[in-house]
Amino acid sequence: MTEATNTQIGYSANLPASDPGAFEVRSSPLPAPRPGEVVVRVEAVSVNPVDVKLRAGSPARGFRVLGFDAAGVVTGVGDGVAGFAAGDEVFYAGSIARPGSNQRYQAVEARLVGRKPANVSFGEAASLPLTSLTAWEAAFDRLGITDSSEGYLLVVGASGGVGSVLLQLVRARAPRVRTIGTAGAANADWVRSMGAHEVVDHRGDLVEQVRALAPEGVSWLFTSHSRHQEAVYARVVQPFGRIVAIDDGARDVAPLKDKSIGWLWELMFTDPLHLPDSHHQAWILDQVAALVEAGAVRPTVTSDLGTISAESLGRAHAAVESGRTVGKIVLEGWAI
Structure with a gap:
């Protein structure tokens, strides 16, 4: 079922993760896929050190949605996209130059998207892309x-x-x-x-x-x-x-x-930022999915903080910011 509007969680000021105002929830129009894009209904996300660095020190320029790990279901396919259809389960890390995965629906370049491993949950899959x-x-x-x-x-x-x-x-x-x-x-x-x-x-x-x-x-x-x-x-x-x-x-x-x-x-975002015709990262994600399905690679989830919300993202950011995390922190499902 598709909602009437999109829910986004982002920041407008560089506040500590523990601050109740560190993350804000806003509504926006549902994204429509442009040529070369798919729209994904995000089912799970993970939090990485890059999220923490950006929230703490990068200007929001109004309002910025973070998130570079996601797993979800394709709901729309743009012109020129081959290999994806509505209903496909996928995972990806996206690009640092675009709004991130901390939103209910996300438009992402199809060339950066891989098929989700069939034998793991959305949360487990979201621990892997970046x-x-x-x-x-x-x-x-x-x-x-x-x-x-x-x-x-x-x-x-x-x-x-x-x-x-x-x-x-x-x-x-x-x-x-x-x-x-x-x-x-x-x-x-x-x-x-x-x-x-x-x-x-x-x-x-x-x-x-x-x-x-x-x-x-x-x-x-x-x-x-x-x-x-x-x-x-x-x-x-x-x-x-x-x-x-x-x-x-x-x-x-x-x-x-x-x-x-x-x-x-090594910077994972070099490919998305500088190689607009590259499908290398989608290929890598497909290889990783095959290894996960074969039992040769397993997800690295060590902490599941529950559903995606401003509060749970704050707790996840604080944990990553501590520098003491092992493996990955994931959030699955939506509280709002």
């Missing part, structure tokens, strides 16, 4: 890991949303790559359950711990916590190795030159 796209692009597109690759991969921040998916993807698609994840003692079992062959304590001496497992160093390093770590990484990565980072800020890569180590960045 992190799986980031992890896939980081491991396979940036680092160049293939199904025939051999060597060690160090995953810094392995208990986080991206690290948890990356470990699973590499285990499924590059079985000869040995993965080492960093985590605190409380999260070590989670990281092993995600596919890490070894876990090292992120509070300890990283060089000593990694070198004990990979005496010649690692071939690849993924990091979500790279600030001030360039010299440390230079000591654990092999000559001609590669590092890919997803966090923000300038980095001093001079320590890497002696070993000709490559420093790469």
Whole structure:
């Protein structure tokens, strides 16, 4: 059943997540699909660090709807769209340049949308798009890991949303790559359950711990916590190795030159923003869906905060903002 108007949850001022006014509920006209778009009835969303950063510091310019993870049902298809029809169940992360998924109906570019895995709930599916796209692009597109690759991969921040998916993807698609994840003692079992062959304590001496497992160093390093770590990484990565980072800020890569180590960045939104004819992310999501259905990758939900509302989004943002979350937080269904 289609509602007469759309419900959107967004912000108009950069307030703390705990502030009762941090999120506002507004009504808007139902979106109509433009050429190349589908309209999706959003059934579940997840909250990512990018949501928190934008709410805390990015101008709303009136009113901004966040949300970059969604799973739902197609209700409308625009001209020129092939492969989708009303009633299809889908999942996606969308684009940072457009209103997000914290709304009942969302228009999204079809080239960014994948089919939802048939064997999981909407909430479980919503935990996957942004992190799986980031992890896939980081491991396979940036680092160049293939199904025939051999060597060690160090995953810094392995208990986080991206690290948890990356470990699973590499285990499924590059079985000869040995993965080492960093985590605190409380999260070590989670990281092993995600596919890490070894876990090292992120509070300890990283060089000593990694070198004990990979005496010649690692071939690849993924990091979500790279600030001030360039010299440390230079000591654990092999000559001609590669590092890919997803966090923000300038980095001093001079320590890497002696070993000709490559420093790469991964931003999932590069494709949506700069490659208007690319369908690569839809393809990745379809590959992830197949892996989920085959049991090789599982959703990383660790907290379900109930239905989608201004209050529950505030709680989700506060949890992500704490920096202590493991896996993903999801919201499923609508309270309003």
